[in-house]
Amino acid sequence: MIFRKAVIEDLPNIVQLLADDELGTTRERYETPLPDSYIEAFNAIEAQVGNQLLLAVEGASIIGCLQLTIIPGLARQGMKRAQIEGVRVAQNQRGTQVGEALFKEAMAIAKAEHCGLVQLTTDKKRKDAHRFYARLGFIASHEGMKFICP
Template sequence: MRVTFRDASEGDLPALVAMLADDDLGAGREDTSAPLNPAYLDAFLAIDRSPDQLIIVADTEAGIVGSYQLSFLPGLAYQGAWRGQIESVRVARPYRGQGYGSQMIEHALPLCRARGCKILQLSAHLDRTDAHRFYERIGFIRTHASFKLAL
């Protein structure tokens, strides 16, 4: 199926949250109950207002098949280079393994280049070994360990 990309809209939130929740890790941390938890709308609106944040939806004639969040981060390292950070890369379960994930990463690359980014970075949970293989297959290189501190 042909895929098109667009900025996410508020109306996409139920589908986006459902994709975030559709694995063992997400099922334990996301809230898919109706009505949708208002925290999701608050977060979406904050992202939508920021010129350095995007949520992109992959659409086909069948509907939303995937999405990702792209953040543009300034930094001093690498001679003041900007970085693109891609997060929450999700493909809806019925569409996994059909190339949509690769198309989403390919879509993000020119967006990063247009913003002057020198690096596109991401992190993936240690348990997501399929995701690790996918990212390595499309050219990402493991360079760092990622750490988080819950607040």
């Protein structure tokens, strides 16, 4: 398994991973051709400094992905933080430590970028994910809120 930054040609496989779970099937549109919204989002991620889609790859197959964003801030004496979102591991790879290895790679990148913490949000329905994150040392220290724009 290797880790690398995604390129535009990876986009269909990434969207397929995002769509391949109980919540993703209702949120994502994996179809050919991909909706333009995915291409626009990928290009925006690529254009933003400190933002990337990190892949776990085995052979020619993408077996895991996450989005890692380095966020500069003023709070906590100008501390940078890393935000992890959109985590997915291929169904046939779950339980094989792909997710753990992917997170360790993301956290190593965050450390190299001098981030003081790594944070993530996770849907309250993802109980297995919560156990996974806790096992990696993440703590539920804050209550998150969101506003859905009309």
